[in-house]
Amino acid sequence: MKSTTHPSQPAHERRAPGQEFDMRFTSTPRGARLARRLVSHRLHEWGHPYNTATNDTVTLITAELAANAVRHGHIPGRDFHLRLTTDADADAGSATIRIEVTDTRTERVPALASPSPDAEAGRGLLLVAALATRWGTTPRVAAPGKTVWGEVDV
Template sequence: MKSTTHPAQPAHELHAPDQEFDMRFTSTPRGARLARRLVSHRLHEWGHPYNTTTNDTVTLLAAELTANAVCHGHVPGRDFRLRLTIGTDANVDATTIRIEVTDTRTERMPTLTAPAPDAEAGRGLLLVAALATHWGTTPRTAAPGKTVWAEISTPPNR
């Protein structure tokens, strides 16, 4: 697999992002659906049009991470937070798109495991690992919870 799983920090640290979207959502299927749609819309506005590989890939990553926050990271009465950033890394002439989903559950850390062949669920993180350049989890320091993040690197928009 090309992805890195569970490092404390991403493989490289971007300076201030060029673009940023940050919002809290209700920890419900409706909140996850809205987050996914807003990610696609924001990417479109930032120069990664609908129905392009970049928009579709990041939207799928958002769908998986927000669904996991709702299904496995849900604490009654607590929201999840989604942060989307785009930054350029001049060292490698690439644009990095990073999606972070933060929930308030600490005892359920995501693990990458292969489900049984006939299982109806359990493949979301396999998709994240296959599509992301890097992904991992970071514990929250200011409050209980964790952030699950994924990054993709693309050629810069010119």
């Protein structure tokens, strides 16, 4: 796990550029749940408190991407990787939070679908597309797999 914070500052003042949280999780529902919880906690530490629009939005995007990695990107014995970063633009007074979830399946590229109204699944990427400022997929260069990412401008 790699994380960069500034512990001498109170949580509500920590919005420095270059913050990063990086961790591997087991490709199980428990791993996806832990990823979601740790992202919410990390955002809180970085100055985006629990139960705020930013924390809730980024946490929901993380939950959907992690669940998809477990459900559709799982290969037995392989973990998924989560990376959360912030990039602040001091001149513009804004920041971008980026969520990246990497799995080891190359043949299953995510795509938006229109599930039937009574379908019990299939809306995760629709939520990501609605909540994220930008999102997409990138193939892994060093090994088989892909990264699905989303960005939220704050």
